[in-house]
Amino acid sequence: MTKAGVQLGLFFCMALILVASASALAQDEPLYDADFDIPTAEEKHFEFWGQAEFRMYERLLNRDSAVYEERFYNSRQDELQADLLLQIKPEISMKYEKFGFYARPRADVEWSQLPLSASSEPDEPSERFFKNDQHWAGDIMLEEGVAAWRPDPRFTLETGKKVLKWGKGYAWNPVSFASRPKDVDDPDQTREGYVMGVADAIFSFDGPLQTLAFTPVVVPVWERVNTGLASDTSVLYGGKLYFLIADVDMDVMAMAGDYYDTSLGFDFAMNLTDNFAIHGETAVRLGYEKTVLHDDGTRSVDEYDAWSFLLGARYLTEAETTYLLEYYHNGEGYTASQLETYYDYVHTAYDTYQATGNTADLNKSKQVSSYYNQSSVGQDYLYFRVSQKEPFNILYLNTTATVIMNLGDGSLSFNPEASYMLTSNFELRPRLILPIGGSDTEFGNKLNAARGELRCVYYF
Amino acid sequence: MHNVKHILFLVAFSLLLGCGQVFAMDAGEVLLAVDRNLAPVSYESYRKLINIEPDGSKREYVLYTIKKGQDMVASVFLKPSSEKGRATLRLGDNMWLHIPSVAKPVRITSLQSVTGGIFNNADIMRLDYSVEYAPESMEESGDAYVLRLKAKTNDVAYDRLEMLVAKDQLVPTEIKCLAASGMLIKTLHFKKMTDFGDGFIRPAIVETDSPLHKGYLSVMIFARMKARDFSDEVFTLNYLPRIETLRQ
Numbered sequence A: 001m002t003k004a005g006v007q008l009g010l011f012f013c014m015a016l017i018l019v020a021s022a023s024a025l026a027q028d029e030p031l032y033d034a035d036f037d038i039p040t041a042e043e044k045h046f047e048f049w050g051q052a053e054f055r056m057y058e059r060l061l062n063r064d065s066a067v068y069e070e071r072f073y074n075s076r077q078d079e080l081q082a083d084l085l086l087q088i089k090p091e092i093s094m095k096y097e098k099f100g101f102y103a104r105p106r107a108d109v110e111w112s113q114l115p116l117s118a119s120s121e122p123d124e125p126s127e128r129f130f131k132n133d134q135h136w137a138g139d140i141m142l143e144e145g146v147a148a149w150r151p152d153p154r155f156t157l158e159t160g161k162k163v164l165k166w167g168k169g170y171a172w173n174p175v176s177f178a179s180r181p182k183d184v185d186d187p188d189q190t191r192e193g194y195v196m197g198v199a200d201a202i203f204s205f206d207g208p209l210q211t212l213a214f215t216p217v218v219v220p221v222w223e224r225v226n227t228g229l230a231s232d233t234s235v236l237y238g239g240k241l242y243f244l245i246a247d248v249d250m251d252v253m254a255m256a257g258d259y260y261d262t263s264l265g266f267d268f269a270m271n272l273t274d275n276f277a278i279h280g281e282t283a284v285r286l287g288y289e290k291t292v293l294h295d296d297g298t299r300s301v302d303e304y305d306a307w308s309f310l311l312g313a314r315y316l317t318e319a320e321t322t323y324l325l326e327y328y329h330n331g332e333g334y335t336a337s338q339l340e341t342y343y344d345y346v347h348t349a350y351d352t353y354q355a356t357g358n359t360a361d362l363n364k365s366k367q368v369s370s371y372y373n374q375s376s377v378g379q380d381y382l383y384f385r386v387s388q389k390e391p392f393n394i395l396y397l398n399t400t401a402t403v404i405m406n407l408g409d410g411s412l413s414f415n416p417e418a419s420y421m422l423t424s425n426f427e428l429r430p431r432l433i434l435p436i437g438g439s440d441t442e443f444g445n446k447l448n449a450a451r452g453e454l455r456c457v458y459y460f
Numbered sequence B: 001m002h003n004v005k006h007i008l009f010l011v012a013f014s015l016l017l018g019c020g021q022v023f024a025m026d027a028g029e030v031l032l033a034v035d036r037n038l039a040p041v042s043y044e045s046y047r048k049l050i051n052i053e054p055d056g057s058k059r060e061y062v063l064y065t066i067k068k069g070q071d072m073v074a075s076v077f078l079k080p081s082s083e084k085g086r087a088t089l090r091l092g093d094n095m096w097l098h099i100p101s102v103a104k105p106v107r108i109t110s111l112q113s114v115t116g117g118i119f120n121n122a123d124i125m126r127l128d129y130s131v132e133y134a135p136e137s138m139e140e141s142g143d144a145y146v147l148r149l150k151a152k153t154n155d156v157a158y159d160r161l162e163m164l165v166a167k168d169q170l171v172p173t174e175i176k177c178l179a180a181s182g183m184l185i186k187t188l189h190f191k192k193m194t195d196f197g198d199g200f201i202r203p204a205i206v207e208t209d210s211p212l213h214k215g216y217l218s219v220m221i222f223a224r225m226k227a228r229d230f231s232d233e234v235f236t237l238n239y240l241p242r243i244e245t246l247r248q
Helices: A001-028 A066-071 A337-354 A360-366 B001-024 B029-039 B239-245
Strands: A046-061 A081-094 A099-112 A128-131 A136-153 A155-162 A194-204 A209-221 A234-245 A246-255 A264-273 A276-293 A299-314 A321-329 A380-389 A395-404 A414-425 A426-436 A446-457 B044-051 B056-067 B072-079 B089-091 B094-098 B106-108 B135-139 B146-153 B160-166 B172-178 B183-196 B201-209 B217-226
Touching: A001 A426, A066 A337, A066 A360, A194 A234, A209 A246, A276 A337, A276 B056, A426 B201, B029 B146, B029 B160, B029 B201, B056 B239, B089 B183, B094 B239
Parallel strands: none
Antiparallel strands: A046 A081, A046 A446, A081 A099, A099 A136, A128 A136, A136 A155, A155 A194, A194 A209, A209 A234, A234 A246, A246 A264, A264 A276, A276 A299, A299 A321, A321 A380, A380 A395, A395 A414, A414 A426, A426 A446, B044 B056, B044 B217, B056 B072, B072 B089, B089 B094, B094 B106, B135 B146, B146 B160, B160 B172, B172 B183, B183 B201, B201 B217
16 A cells, blocks of 8 residues: 555545544534423413513604694794603413413603603503603503403403404404504504403304304493593493304494493404405494584584494415405594595694784694594595515515505505514514605694604513 | 134234235325324324524424314414414314404414414414325335325415325324425424323424525424313314413
8 A cells, every 4th residue: 555545545534533523513412402391380370471662763743734733833843853662561471270360561661852742641550650741751551451260161251451352454443342443553562451341152063153152241431440432430331242154254243331322343254265365344333423623613513323344355475475455434534525624724723823823723623633633534544565474585574564545535654664583582673654645634644744663672 | 623723724814814904004094094193183282393594593482282173273372472372273274363462363374484484374283184185196115105195175285295104103204295386395304203191102303394495494393292172162263362271
């Protein structure tokens, strides 16, 4: 054997040893841990988790909007404004045999460069801070707190503060009689519940009717409990019947009581194909009273049975693009001409104040501003949302673009947003809200001409 | 002596008949055996899902799952906190997703991915293979059967499956999931035969890779799988937010 051959042999031996060592090392470090801990029965009795969120807003004010002119007619504000919000939402769950308890308190601390408008006290139990501060706001409140008794899978009894999730619509739920309205700009955000007693009885069958469920509710209203649900102290009674018939979800619901407009509703959801689903809901509110401002500054109250309905469809492509389209007719809303009358009246009243210093007309408009400046104040809306899961194969990233259009006046809000799970417990959510419309339209009269926000959410 | 011959003949005949039955198992019988060897008809189980990225970083999820009969499955995420309480219900071809404290259950499809990564709803909420697939052919390849399966309807996530089944234990060792075009979507590798108690033995680990997600690996690890009966009412939209309360 030549010297070169020996050297070559040694080289190959060394290479083999190195390869073997590398593979041995690789075997010493498995890709994943094949064992995992499952909480024992004792640990399961009490669970604590939640989220802490820090939001930064930057907004460009629309100083020609009716809202701005009513609020800041005598104190001109800078066009560019910043806001900061820290929100903590712990969740507590306890279970003992057939009894359970769930609570989700919420603590908010907010700083706003723009002077904050006065707002009503939150429902009990709650505590408000910085009550007389123009730039700081804070409160601790209970979003949900429910005690439950589950003697059998077929029956549940719950009492406490609870969010009832009635309806099939994504952006709006006209049949959600005992829930606070969703924020149409952020329908997935958690909401504060109402204090109530709820029972739930479920029955399963063989045949076309697969499931029948009855959910009666009792909702008391007094002082700072369930504020706004009824116009005076009252006890409301309602219920929901759910059917799963031939793969179609259907609900019939009703709610009635003193100082409350009796409401009836129906909803449905079904798949037409595996990746195409439709849903809808309709509700009637009997004897609804709508306050209307006329162009001479006088007010009238129209009383009628308000009929609302929603139709929607959700379509998923193979590339995991989800299209969601909803049409919503809000029977309690204002027509395009009624909104135009109000906006024109405010703009004229503001011009009058600028010219003469007279606030009489502005004061008249402010008396109805809480009706006219609420979300989804119009009668006909289109909601179109496109979501792309993991675009460009970027794992844990979701991108969404939403258009909310008032079909009455053609104004709209365009909201592009993204959500990225940086780690299993840390999420970043940048978002833009861009209202677009003329001076006599709903979205043309939003306080913000544009709003950018970044949410940083830590889950614990 | 004559009796002994009779007895020997009967024993030999019985053995031959028994062996014959083993050898004569058709594709449908193998598929049914695979289903029963992977899970009891009605059961509860815990699963850890791990997404492993090309750079080695990992995301882990823990699920509690219950199943009853041929077409009822429900799952709820226990970990991480960002997913906790997210529950999915499947009744045949219908699937609903419940996100706690956000909205009511919405209808979803089997194609949608659950956690990001390779797993989709069909993987998490899988019914018995024999419910969704019909055997097209079966071959023998050494110590394994090669089962070729075709989806019974268009509502199934994968149009065809190629299942490699160990002859001795009648459990899958590998499943190739194919699109209608024949394109390979993902491959499942079954590993680590584990005794879950009561003589129930099945692979505890299913590794999944996909040519569509090169370099990514998704792992599903089973624990505490055991037979348990539930009432039908548990598999309803009204009960979905309360699935976690069934844990014992």
